[in-house]
Amino acid sequence: MKLRVGVIGCGPIGRLHARIYSGLPIAELVGVCDIVPDRARACAEPHGVPWFADAREMIAKVSPRVVSVATGGHEYGSDHYEPTIQALDAGCHVLCEKPICNDVSKAAEMVARAREKKLCLAVDLNHRFTPAARQARRWLDEGRLGSLLFANMALWIGKPKDEESPWFHMKALNPTPWTCCATSAGTSPTCNASPSRRRAEACGQPRRSISGLQAAWWAT
Ligand SMILES: NC(=O)c1ccc[n+]([C@@H]2O[C@H](COP(=O)([O-])OP(=O)(O)OC[C@H]3O[C@@H](n4cnc5c(N)ncnc54)[C@H](O)[C@@H]3O)[C@@H](O)[C@H]2O)c1
Numbered sequence: 001m002k003l004r005v006g007v008i009g010c011g012p013i014g015r016l017h018a019r020i021y022s023g024l025p026i027a028e029l030v031g032v033c034d035i036v037p038d039r040a041r042a043c044a045e046p047h048g049v050p051w052f053a054d055a056r057e058m059i060a061k062v063s064p065r066v067v068s069v070a071t072g073g074h075e076y077g078s079d080h081y082e083p084t085i086q087a088l089d090a091g092c093h094v095l096c097e098k099p100i101c102n103d104v105s106k107a108a109e110m111v112a113r114a115r116e117k118k119l120c121l122a123v124d125l126n127h128r129f130t131p132a133a134r135q136a137r138r139w140l141d142e143g144r145l146g147s148l149l150f151a152n153m154a155l156w157i158g159k160p161k162d163e164e165s166p167w168f169h170m171k172a173l174n175p176t177p178w179t180c181c182a183t184s185a186g187t188s189p190t191c192n193a194s195p196s197r198r199r200a201e202a203c204g205q206p207r208r209s210i211s212g213l214q215a216a217w218w219a220t
Contacts, residue, residue, distance in 0.1 A: 002028040006064035006092075008055045008083045010034035010043035013097060014070035021068075022047045031062035055083045059090040068124075069096040077102040081110060084121070088113045093120040 005027050007018045014032070021029040033052040034040035044051035052058035059067070067087045073079030077099040087094050094114070100123045101107040114121035127133060139145050 002026060003066055004028055004030045004062070004064045006030055006058055006062060006067045007032045007043070008034075008058070008067055008069050008087070009071035009079070009097075010036075010039040011070065011072060013072075014068065015043050017068040017070050017095075018043050018047060018049075030064050031058045033058040055086050056090065059087060059092060064092055066093045066095065069094055071097070073102075075099075075102055081106045084110050085113055088117050088119055088121065091117070091119070095122050095124055097124050099123075 003026055005021045007014050007021070007029070010018070010032055011034075014034070018029055018032055021027045029047050029049050031050045031052060032040055032043045032047075033055050034043065035053055037051075037053045040051035040053055050058075050062060052061070055067075058064075067083075069080055069083050069087065071079035071083055076097075078101075080096050080099075081101050081103070084094050084096050088110075096110070101110060110121060
């Protein structure tokens with residue numbers, strides 16, 4: 001039996017979730033929702049599924065077992081709380097986009113609600129599964145690296161024009177590469193986030209460099 005899936009939030013990432021679910025043999029996209037009706041409609045039409053402007057209505061009408069919460073908001077994290085709680089209260093498992101929330105107490109509430117309801121709440125730190133992160137993990141497992149003391153990260157993602165700065169690094173983007181490093185290392189080393197490869201190279205000397213993720217390890 002296919003897993004019934006709904007998508008809340010139909011920006012670029014919600015549309016991507018919808019497209020991926022539509023192509024998965026184990027999933028059935030049953031509806032999409034956005035508070036901006038035109039976005040919901042544009043996301044739904046290519047997949048031939050119903051669209052909604054209210055998350056609770058979508059969940060009540062199409063009964064998804066799992067929902068993706070792909071809303072954004074301030075720093076891409078302020079709009080995750082409400083639809084996540086609504087979905088959990090309605091008995092849905094949730095895949096929430098990162099960052100989980102801008103407010104730690106609300107994030108804790110989201111986790112507590114999932115536990116209370118015995119439902120899964122996953123945060124989409126998909127870069128943990130990238131070849132770069134897996135390679136770093138392999139090197140650690142093989143003992144090729146010592147304890148991770150310092151990480152130089154580089155992100156090649158466009159910056160909003162009004163935030164142009166050589167040191168700019170969007171908070172919402174931090175969790176992804178940083179969690180890769182910390183997860184791979186199983187420790188909490190010093191971190192230096194850097195917006196470009198050139199700058200990363202200028203301020204460190206990565207002993208090992210992996211495409212998309214640069215980190216420096218010093219054997220101990
Ligand atoms: N995992 C990754 O690699 C990755 C990459 C990029 C972005 N993201 C995350 O994906 C999320 C979405 O990014 P985006 O660029 O598509 O954002 P976006 O702002 O373009 O789209 C979000 C949509 O959610 C809708 N929305 C807000 N509140 C809603 C609610 N209560 N119910 C229904 N719809 C609601 C908005 O109207 C908007 O259309 C962000 O949290 C971002 O951090 C993750």
